[in-house]
Amino acid sequence: MKNNKLKVNKLFLVILTLVLYFLISYFLNLTPSSSAQASPQFLVSWQAQNYVPSWYQGKILAVNGTPVSISFELVDGGKIADLSKTIIRWYVNDDLVRNENNGLGIKNLKINIPDSNGGQTNIRIAVVGYRGGDLIDKILEIPVVGPEAIINAPYPNKAIKIGLSNFGVNPFFFNISDIDNLLVNWSVNGQAPANSNNPYLLSLNIGSDTPQNTQINISVSVKNILKSLEFASQSIQLQVK
Numbered sequence: 001m002k003n004n005k006l007k008v009n010k011l012f013l014v015i016l017t018l019v020l021y022f023l024i025s026y027f028l029n030l031t032p033s034s035s036a037q038a039s040p041q042f043l044v045s046w047q048a049q050n051y052v053p054s055w056y057q058g059k060i061l062a063v064n065g066t067p068v069s070i071s072f073e074l075v076d077g078g079k080i081a082d083l084s085k086t087i088i089r090w091y092v093n094d095d096l097v098r099n100e101n102n103g104l105g106i107k108n109l110k111i112n113i114p115d116s117n118g119g120q121t122n123i124r125i126a127v128v129g130y131r132g133g134d135l136i137d138k139i140l141e142i143p144v145v146g147p148e149a150i151i152n153a154p155y156p157n158k159a160i161k162i163g164l165s166n167f168g169v170n171p172f173f174f175n176i177s178d179i180d181n182l183l184v185n186w187s188v189n190g191q192a193p194a195n196s197n198n199p200y201l202l203s204l205n206i207g208s209d210t211p212q213n214t215q216i217n218i219s220v221s222v223k224n225i226l227k228s229l230e231f232a233s234q235s236i237q238l239q240v241k
Contacts, residue, residue: 040076042125042138048113051174061145062113062121063173063230068142070123071108074130083107087128093121100128117146148172149222149232159241160206160216167202169220174230181226187219206240214240 047069048062062068074081084105090098093114098106115121123140130136152168171182184199186192193202202218219235 038077040074040081040130040136042072043075044070044072044125044138044140046070046123046140046142048173051176051179052172053170056172061173062142063145063147063175064113064116065175065227065230066113066173067110068113068121069108069110070140072125072138073107074127076131081130083127083130086130089126089128091122091124091126094124113142113144115144117144119144145173147174147222147224147230147232149220149234151218151220151234151236153218153236153238155238158236158238160204160238161241162206162208162210165204165206165238167204167218169200169202169222169234171222171232174222174224174232175227176224181224183223183225185221185223187217187221189217210240212240216240 048060049067049069050060050063052060074083086105087100088098088104088106089096089100090106090109092111097111098109109123111121111123113121121142121144123142124137125140126135126137128135148171150170150172152170155165169184171179174182176182186199186202188202188204193204196203202220204216204218206216216238217235218238219233221231221233224230
């Protein structure tokens, strides 16, 4: 009987030893080595310089020809790396545009977006021989959109009443510095409305003899007078209630 207990105890010790071994091995594999070093990380930002309304707080998007400023920092070990003596090469759509011939440690670039609306411009930043190692790089994709013209129609379900209704238009992402360089044209059911002192506002007067549920189409076009191919438009359908 005593021999059986000894055998059971020995078997238990063997099993416990194996379990502890596998647990220790498992957690050792999960724990990163203290000698391991995280790869440097790029922090890249870009800013498009075109027209948006003053109240707009979103990301300003680029259209064809928009000036865009790009900059970056390299974070290594939780600190900003000193790249002042490092070769940095900038590529735009695979074309080399700045390199060590322009100086060392160049961490910013300004370009005019070369791509068409609906495409994207690729920016590649290559840091050569950092810490005596190989090249490390980062590719930034800048989406290219088209200009926009958004009608402000503050009427629920696009329903308007007899009498006066007012509408506005807000242009976005035009390559202008002065809003006077935009030409605005309104249309109501295909007809030009009476001229207004403010081309960005439309006052629509619905006569009392207009039948209920009458459909009225309002459209607006906005064009950059400095660039004939830069324009935007929008249409909305209204209903008299």
